Amino acid sequence: MERTIVKRSLRKLALMAGTMFVTFGLAVVPAFANPSTTWTANPNPAAISGVNSGYMSLTAGVPLVCTQYSVQGSMYSAGGNPATVATLGTLTFGSIASPCQSALGGASFTASAPWRFVARDYNPATGVTSGYLEGVQLRVAVSACQFTTMGKASATYRNSTGILSVNSVPGELAVISALGCGATITTGTLPVLRGNFLIKIFGTSTAPILVGSNP
Template sequence: MRNPLAKAALAVTGATAALALSAAPALAAPTTWTVGPTSPVTFSASSTNTVLSLNGIPLTCPTAAAGGSLFNATGNPGHIGNITTASFGSTARPCTSPIGPVRPIADTTPPWQLRGTDYNATTGTTTGFISGINARLTVLTCTFDVVGQVHVTYRNSTGVLAVSNNATRQLTVANASAGCAGIAANGDHPTFTSSYRVIGPVGGTTSPTVVGT
């Protein structure tokens, strides 16, 4: 004998699955990446909300800047850009922390690489990561390096590159000096959050576009 309750349960389960699929974002893993308005595009980027948090200590920079080039690419992850300059803070607006001034120095030789992994055609949003990050930070008598990767998303309509960490894309502390006790230790994973407004070409007023297919 057929069980009408089981049949109803299967119908509900099927409807729920269909709804979940229809609500899922239109993400795709592209193998071709096209950068506009023409490739390559030189770009500059600026941020006013950059925070590196390490062992509960926020290291905050009121300004940050980056520059480099974006270009067409194939493959996944697609190598769609190089960051050749990066800076945090300025003489007028230095980086700070609750325990004292912070002095970050970015090393972009070799360039940090921007790579795309997914593209949402509905929102015009690229998801990916920046690899090859290398920066040295000094806080009081503590000096240490931060190396590794960060997770990023870039939306064409706003020109905003949002930077964060996740379980896969992490930064790691290395070469911590003897004065870093209680501040940083080798192997620590700081979190980094920021939103960069990207302009390209340099000197222009519009943001570049990235499309994955």
């Protein structure tokens, strides 16, 4: 009887482990044996604009959410690894009609530009470039609380959809100043930024293409 119970428990653990492996496997971006050193943008350079695809969230003590946001900048060819392949020169979060929100009420986001997309890996099978946004800086005001966060944020760009996906992990961003936020948000807070920009070549409905190679 005990042996049967042990076998059943082992099967359950194996199933759970397999499920966790699949779940986390979907989120892991593989590192390739020969990292790209040549990055080719088409067109080059490409003036780009982007709008929200879904919502952008900044979790810093409390979640802050923007359902409307936009970006303008450029994407271009580059060499090296890592390599800066895009500059986001204008970023706007929220609007009068659709302001950013939090559990404490309306929130305002002011970005200090530029943010730069730095490429690290390219997957030719999926057309996805993985890397990070550097120079990320946001000044946030919520009720009487004002704080500034800065650092970098993990990101990917997918050619087939034109989605620039921002998915930072704890420790990439840090609060560098906080006023009127009490113990909720302090200089020890490590915010997480997540959201998607739908990128197009400026004035068109076509996404730019970014390809990494190792000649």
